Amino acid sequence: MTDEHDTSGDHDTIDALLDEQRTFPPSEAFKRNALVADTSLYDEAARDYQGFWARQAAELVDWQDDWHTICEWELPYSKWFVGGRLNVSYNCLDRHVLAGNGDRVAFHWEGEPGDSRTITYAALLAEVQLFANALKSLGVAKGDRVNIYLPMVPEAAVAMLACARIGAAHSVVFGGFSAQSLTDRINDAEAKVLITADGGYRRGEVFPLKTAADEAIAGCPTIEHVVVVRRGGNEVQMVPGRDHWYHDLVEAADPVCPAEPMDSEQLLFLLYTSGTTGKPKGIMHTTGGYLTQVAFTHKYVFDLHADTDVYWCTADVGWITGHSYIVYGPLANGATQVMYEGVPNYPANDRFWSIIEKYGVTKFYTAPTAIRTFMKWGAQEPAKHDLSSLQLLGSVGEPINPEAWMWYQEHIGGGTCPIVDTWWQTETGGIMISPLPGCTTTKPGSATFPLPGIGAEVVDDDAQLVTHGGGYLTLTQPWPGMLRGIWGDPERYHDTYWSRFEGRYFAGDGCKLDEQGYLWLLGRVDDVMNVSGHRISTAEVESALVSHPSVAEAAVVGANDATTGQAIIAYVTLRGGLEVAVDELRGHVAHEIGAIAKPKAIYFTPDLPKTRSGKIMRRLLRDVAEGRNLGDTTTLADASVVNELQRRAVEAPTED
Ligand code: WTA
Secondary structure (H helix, E strand, C coil), X not given: CCCCCCCHHHHHHHHHHHCCCCCECCCHHHHHHCCCCCCHHHHHHXXXXXXXXXXXXXXXXXXXXXXXXXXXXXXXEEEEEECCEECHHHHHHHHHHHHHHCCCEEEEEECCCCCEEEEEHHHHHHHHHHHHHHHHHCCCCCCCEEEEECCCCHHHHHHHHHHHHHCCEEEECCCXXXXXXXXXXXXXXXXXXXXXXXXXXXXXXXXXXXXHHHHHHCCCCCCCEEEEECCCCCCCCCCCCCEEEHHHHHHHCCCCCCCCCEECCCEEEEEEECCCCCCCEEEEEECHHHHHHHHHHHHHHCCCCCCCCEEEECCCCCCHHHHHHHHHHHHHCCCEEEEECCCCCCCCCCHHHHHHHHHCCCEEEECHHHHHHHHHHCCHHHHCCCCCCCCEEEEECCCCCHHHHHHHHHHHCCCCCCEEEEECCCCCCCXXXXXXXXXXXXXXXXXXXXXXXXXXXXXXXXXCECCCEEEEEEECCCCCCCXXXXXXXXXXXXXXXXXXXXXXXXXXXXXXXXXXXXXXXXXXXXXXXXXXXXEEEHHHHHHHHHCCCCEEEEEEEEEEECCCXXXXXXXXXXCCCCCCCHHHHHHHHHHHCEHHHCCCEEEECCCCCEECCCCECHHHHHHHHCCCCCCCCCCECCCHHHHXXXXXXXXXXXXX
């Protein structure tokens, strides 16, 4: 199903970005207070990157036992801070309380209906100990896996930290994923316990989670217990002996649960992400290196002043951004955060800006797709609120187009906030390419340079170094937060990331290098789509479509979309004589994967364009979907298929 790695669709983007000449050096005012205002960290790391990371690990993390080796690197496997022992939850909680900061707010939590909770570090520590003991009482032990399927409630962070405290690995599944997706992820991880909620709030209504969880675990033989957080207040079925209310467990639990030191390479979590085949990959992250990188990057990329900042990352804990930049990085640094449960347009389009005003948010981290949506809603929305507390803005998840960057800076940042465009992946664990706001001159649309301690280079198809122009982004040396593999599938780990370019990690992203060495990320070059910053593989959607009884064959492509970055476009061939409504097929995909994977448009076609060897010509379908003139079609087995598709593509697409 896979084309050759093909960047042909990126030429327009490259040309557009080549025209971007604006530069924004850090202001004197920002530099004055910045943690880093010169290149000393870069210089230090360039001399000895492992020594640099070791210094960060010693400064930013508390260790029970010191490591004996900074990094063991046997391509493609790395171990960091080998021999060291530490506990992540101790680092995120206990040490702040012991240092006298127990009264500092960890979370200003804002529920979508307008309710709120203020949770201090001392309160969070107390709750995590209770819940860690509750997990133990359910038989969870070091080395076990626990699945988490929750809305954006504080208990999500509590559950993750409680697992870390006792050495169980968590696997968080985004609450928007379907029962079927949850089943697949639980079974792959062989999780013992599932933590979910009755329901959560979304756009003013309660969406049921427990019913999806029930449907999921009907197919999960390893699940022994289910913990249910009460949030939605909706009715749920509790299975006696298996299901337990969170609040009952916590009420009965012992308040003291010492943080047990873990080996630096102890598995901290699995997080499933889409690859180029239908089966999601369980990305493995471990303890010491991961915590070091997320603490370092959170501190320096966001220029964190923990005693005065109010930081808000709008991601969901179901994604890596929620793991690294809501839970582990900020809490390790003792930051005060906002955590928000709901959508940006409830009750009205200015909800985010009212939250920033209410809590005096100083550092704000969101996604380009959200920014483009805010642009559509209009500058009058942020203008209704006093956003003068903001000092820095961040962007993550997809390329940010210069126009959105400029709008963000002007209308949210008041023309003065530096913007950090941060490139990284589930696999990298933490931010890899980003400005340091007190030192880097930014350009709208460029993530600028690799951070200190990170090696990144652009290469061409033949693995030759690109010094100027377009190519593929690769990483050239191990980094502490790097994935340690794919759960249960070492071969796939090697093949996906380490086989394309010898000795280099292949990120799957196209990238342009300009004359001054700035990196401009261009999006995925493989069969992974990026829809509103969410990774979805074409193969996953194709197999969901083909699992419908009326569908014979399907080809899915990501087409450029002004708001969501890419949109899912499907071409479907039906089984002889059968018919099905487009909405039914879209609903079927939502049921199989989740609403985020619903195709924006589905075209029925008697045939799919294929090469003579039978491979679907995805590039061509993308050209059709984006209304481009078709390039070379000489390799097509049957050229008439394409004319038919083009004719159909001018019919209005279906949309939500
Ligand atoms: C894309 C999200 C351009 C990229 C943290 C990457 C970006 C994929 C940026 C990882 C950025 C993320 N500029 N593209 N600043 N940040 N991406 O695993 O294609 O959900 O490979 O991790 O998002 O998505 P993931």
